[in-house]
Amino acid sequence: MTTNESLLSLAEYLDLSRNIGESVIMMQACNDAxxxxxxxxxxxxxLLIFHGSIAVSLADEILKRTRIGLNRVEIAGQIYRFVRSVTHFEDRGAVVFAPT
Incomplete structure (x- = not known):
């Protein structure tokens, strides 16, 4: 897997979240996804809208390429700005990518 693949995947979700005006929430791994x-x-x-799942290896790479707090990342020539944070839903943790 390339770094580019993980960031392109993240960009797809960030674009979707920006169009809706909400955040991307990546749940803690369950069954390798x-x-x-x-x-x-x-x-x-x-109340969250499910938009599929990604492999744990892809999620791990996204976490390696981003950081808690404000991020400014160039992906395929486009600049993405978001805040990465963590939260908890009932029985599991989650990472939140909130567009800025």
Whole structure:
């Protein structure tokens, strides 16, 4: 897997979240995948919109290429600005990518 692949995957979700005006929420791994949601991370999990899942290896690479706090990342010639934070939904942790 290339770094480019992980960041391109993240960019797809960031574009989706920007169009909706919400955050990307990447849930803690379950069965070798991380569920991906878009929504308001301050609300309950059942209000989030499920948008598929990604392999744990891809999620790990995304986490390696970003950091907690403000991020400015160039992906395929486009600049993405977002804040990465963590949260908890019922029984599992999650990483939040909130567009700025």
């Amino acid at each position: 991380c569920a991906m949601y878009v929504g308001n991370a301050a609300k309950t999990q059942n």
